[in-house]
Amino acid sequence: MTATIPSPTTPLWTATEAEAATGGHSTQPWLAQGVSIDTRTVEPGDLFIAIRGENRDAHIFLDDAFAAGAAAAMVEHIPSDHGGGHPLLIVDDTYAGLMKLARTARKRADAKIIAITGSVGKTSTKEALGAALAPSGTVTTSQGNLNNRWGVPLSLARMHGDSDFGVFEIGMNHAGEITPLSRLLYPEIAIITTVEAVHLEFFKSVEEIAFAKSEIFDGMRGAGTAILNRDNPYFDLLANEARTRGIDRIVSFGENPSSDVRLLSFRGNGASIVSADVMGTVIDFSLALPGRHSAQNAMAVLAAIQVGGGDLDGALHMLGTMPTPAGRGRRLSVILNDGSTATVIDDSYNASPASMRAAFKVLAECIPGDGGRRIAVLGDMLELGHGSARTHEGLAEDLLASGVDLVLTTGDNMMHLDDALPRSKRGGHTTHADELVPLLERTLQSGDVVLVKASNSQHLGTVVEALSIPPSTPTAANGG
Incomplete structure (x- = not known):
């Protein structure tokens, strides 16, 4: 979901910009309004990136991408069965090319970047925050659960240069997976929704999961704000990990009386009625998302709005009217x-x-x-x-x-x-x-x-x- 979309008359990427970012060569001029790595989701005007994976090579789907309306394709070579005539951006390695586009997108935008991870609730929190920030400016939000080594750079490469905010989800199954993605995003604000007993197939303990989640701080360059769940048993561990990386501000949320953004009361059957203390200001609002857990995640959203300088009243309106995503309640x-x-x-x-x-x-x-x-x-x-x-x-x-x-x-x-x-x-x-x-x-x-x-x-x-x-x-x- 992209909460606020820049003018479609402004291209996301031109051939010249993409050549400069990737070091590649375009066969002819082109303009792209989006980026895709999956022919099933290509939109007209997209730059299709033919990723060569372990199981299949997306170069074989070039004709499908252009049939779906792709404006150009990033490739490592021209397939022998390619019909020709369509613009191609030829690079040495298409995954590396995607990463270079993402890094360039990060550098060219003066957007405030917010990264979200957690054992549960990260996608719902990301969607809620993207919606809540919409009254505050132009927002780029990662779509669906594009939160891995392909999804995060793809989401970042889709960010327009005039975005005011970028909200990105980072997931993981193993230790070491979050660090490179955080260093790609360089977030000013990092949210960890909670740490729970998930992915235990790949970890010896929940504490190990907590340390892996703390990798989200690795890209913060010793500054910024960590927003952490005060109710979670691993709050102190995560706060300490943030401090050891030089994070200069920690904001807590939850029902714990010491939370900076505290859930005071909740009443729900469908839409929820919530009362919260947001850094000393008590507010009451309606929350469209169901369940007490959604109200708890909303505290993280409100913390990010406050820290990021967003419009709190506008955010509350959006939280009361946003649609519930399919499959998530x-x-x-x-x-x-x-x-x-x-x-x-x-x-x-x-x-x-x-x-x-x-x-x-x-x-x-x-x-x-x-x-x-x-x-x-x-x-x-x-x-x-x-x-x-x-x-x-x-x-x-x-x-x-x-x-x-x-x-x-x-x-x-x-x-x-x-x-x-x-x-x-x-x-x-x-x-x-x-x-x-x-x-x-x-x-x-x-x-x-x-x-x-x-x-x-x-x-x-x-x-x-x-x-x-x-x-x-x-x-x-x-x-x-």
């Missing part, structure tokens, strides 16, 4: 086979133990319609290491505390949760996600509230899509 009203309706909470994009428990609290806040029930549809959480079975099983207590009436599960790991639940709560277990659809079609009834959540690779988003399709011939609710 969006609520849908679906039509059932009998013509009645149920509510689906689509939280299918990602899952960890912490985000699962946060979603259960959202479900608990929901009030089903007359005769309706609270239902959870859950798929596997990934990258939990050797303790995965125990971690899935351990969700049972918090899930039952939500007042859930029925639980449907899918995947090898979620079988352990299914086994831990009382028989009266077990609505069925499947091996594959698509097997849930007919089961749900038979199970759902008027007024039900259905939480759908899993790691993205479990494809529960397809279940939400299937439920969102109205039945072709609804039968009457009375069976007539």
